[in-house]
Amino acid sequence: MTPESATIVALATAPAAGAVGILRVSGPAALEVGRGLAPGVPAAPTPRHAYLTSFVDAAGAVLDEGLFLYFQAPRSFTGEDVVELHAHGSPRLLRLLLARALEDARVRPALPGEFTRRAFLHGRIDLTRAEAVADLVAADSEAAVRAAAAGLSGALAERIRALELPLRELHADLEGVLNFPDEAEGADAEAGSRVVALRSAAEALRAEVGRGRLVRQGARVALYGPVNAGKSTLFNRLVGEARALVDDEPGTTRDALEARVEWDGLGVTLYDTAGLREAPGRVEALGIARTKELLAAVDLAVLVLPPGTSRDEAASWTREAGATPVLTVTGKCDVLTAARGSVEDDTNAASAVPSPLGDAASDGMSALPSPAPPRVSGLTGEGVDALRTSVLARLWGGGTPSAVALVSERHADALRRTAEALGRAEEASRVSTLEVLSGEVGLALEALGEVSGTSVSEALLDTLFQRFCIGK
Ligand SMILES: Nc1nc2c(c(=O)[nH]1)N(C=O)[C@@H](CNc1ccc(C(=O)N[C@@H](CCC(=O)O)C(=O)O)cc1)CN2
Ligand SMILES: Nc1nc2c(ncn2[C@@H]2O[C@H](COP(=O)(O)OP(=O)(O)OP(=O)(O)O)[C@@H](O)[C@H]2O)c(=O)[nH]1
Numbered sequence: 001m002t003p004e005s006a007t008i009v010a011l012a013t014a015p016a017a018g019a020v021g022i023l024r025v026s027g028p029a030a031l032e033v034g035r036g037l038a039p040g041v042p043a044a045p046t047p048r049h050a051y052l053t054s055f056v057d058a059a060g061a062v063l064d065e066g067l068f069l070y071f072q073a074p075r076s077f078t079g080e081d082v083v084e085l086h087a088h089g090s091p092r093l094l095r096l097l098l099a100r101a102l103e104d105a106r107v108r109p110a111l112p113g114e115f116t117r118r119a120f121l122h123g124r125i126d127l128t129r130a131e132a133v134a135d136l137v138a139a140d141s142e143a144a145v146r147a148a149a150a151g152l153s154g155a156l157a158e159r160i161r162a163l164e165l166p167l168r169e170l171h172a173d174l175e176g177v178l179n180f181p182d183e184a185e186g187a188d189a190e191a192g193s194r195v196v197a198l199r200s201a202a203e204a205l206r207a208e209v210g211r212g213r214l215v216r217q218g219a220r221v222a223l224y225g226p227v228n229a230g231k232s233t234l235f236n237r238l239v240g241e242a243r244a245l246v247d248d249e250p251g252t253t254r255d256a257l258e259a260r261v262e263w264d265g266l267g268v269t270l271y272d273t274a275g276l277r278e279a280p281g282r283v284e285a286l287g288i289a290r291t292k293e294l295l296a297a298v299d300l301a302v303l304v305l306p307p308g309t310s311r312d313e314a315a316s317w318t319r320e321a322g323a324t325p326v327l328t329v330t331g332k333c334d335v336l337t338a339a340r341g342s343v344e345d346d347t348n349a350a351s352a353v354p355s356p357l358g359d360a361a362s363d364g365m366s367a368l369p370s371p372a373p374p375r376v377s378g379l380t381g382e383g384v385d386a387l388r389t390s391v392l393a394r395l396w397g398g399g400t401p402s403a404v405a406l407v408s409e410r411h412a413d414a415l416r417r418t419a420e421a422l423g424r425a426e427e428a429s430r431v432s433t434l435e436v437l438s439g440e441v442g443l444a445l446e447a448l449g450e451v452s453g454t455s456v457s458e459a460l461l462d463t464l465f466q467r468f469c470i471g472k
């Protein structure tokens, strides 16, 4: 029996006690198998009608009373005949029902994501929407839910199609001219400008999707800086509970600590790290090594400086973060300092509006006059809301995640290859032959097709659907 003709079954609900548990069957034998469990249902049930009926064991003894739903192919989630048994949410009962369905030789357990995969194979949904299903299930912040929902409703599919159609037309025109020069004469006249327009559309889409991982997994933000700057106190304040140990002894934090928060719907994993200093003790040195590792991995590093830090010192602390963007703040701002030549020297009324210094410093432009870092106090909470806002602005560049923001590394990579091929096509349209131009346009089309699923391999589908849970 080929996989396509197999009827598959799985629990559609989590294997835990709950109000309702659903057993879902999809494939040609779905109705017969379902009626085997629910013999009270008519032989030709009305599709999409909820029948209240008994579910029975092999001997006909009643196991539960629940709802029976029949979706007739192709009007179902998978595009095949689908039967759902909505039973009471007893894991043990559902296992009995599942085992009974599997007694039929035409039925086998569904693989992870197989229902969704069949929906894709039967053309019910394209790949971006299939992936959005998995994203929605995995979403752990409001932003991730909203972005996945937009993906599910076809927002990304729409954008891809808007690029794919003209690209396909251009490719067809070019191939026409190459293969039937007489009939298709002149179809390549505007090729150069069409490539330019398509390339800029591809680049625009690419720019928009770059932050998919931020929404999907949340952003990672680490507090770092010299020992005793007030990092742990600020961390506790940002997290809203006393998670980290605080002490006036420098070198209190040894191991990085993490906490998950949700700010404006965006998931943020916040790290408190071991303070940096020269000549630490042995254990502390291990903590400092870990801080440096972590700094390389996060999306944003928040440098917490004690009041009175000089500009040179600030610049050198900034360099500790390497390539990671830095947002600098002056901590313990409730303490008055009279130090001269410090980073907060030019603090004035205007600098009450947080303006990240990190950019300038990490761009190697620290010689230019830059605004004073925003001031915070973990102790009093002053400036903490403004810091949160600056962090979000730095991660997002302001605004809320766009509908197409929830894009996987896979999508981003395919879009990058699309744009690159179009870049080479643009070059070819100026300096090379029509063959080369058409070849690059073909490559762009192929890369783009990996997003929508018009050109994907079985192997890629296997990998994609493996991240789904069983029953999805
Ligand atoms: N009980 C239950 N709830 C569920 C699902 C399910 O399979 N079963 N879903 C599963 O993930 C989601 C809903 N997704 C669905 C998508 C399409 C169709 C469907 O029957 N589509 C047909 C008919 C459309 C219509 O009549 O408007 C089609 O596309 O042709 C059903 C569910 C979430 N809730
Ligand atoms: N006045 C004032 N004191 C603070 C503030 N934040 C921290 N402190 C004090 O400064 C000392 C060090 O604070 P921590 O939060 O442990 O500093 P840290 O940067 O985590 O230090 P290490 O883990 O040792 O690197 C403690 O005595 C805190 O009470 C603040 O905003 N204002």
Ligand SMILES: [Mg+2]
Pocket: 231, 232, 233, 244, 245, 246, 252, 253, 272, 273, 274, 275
């Ligand atoms: Mg600490």
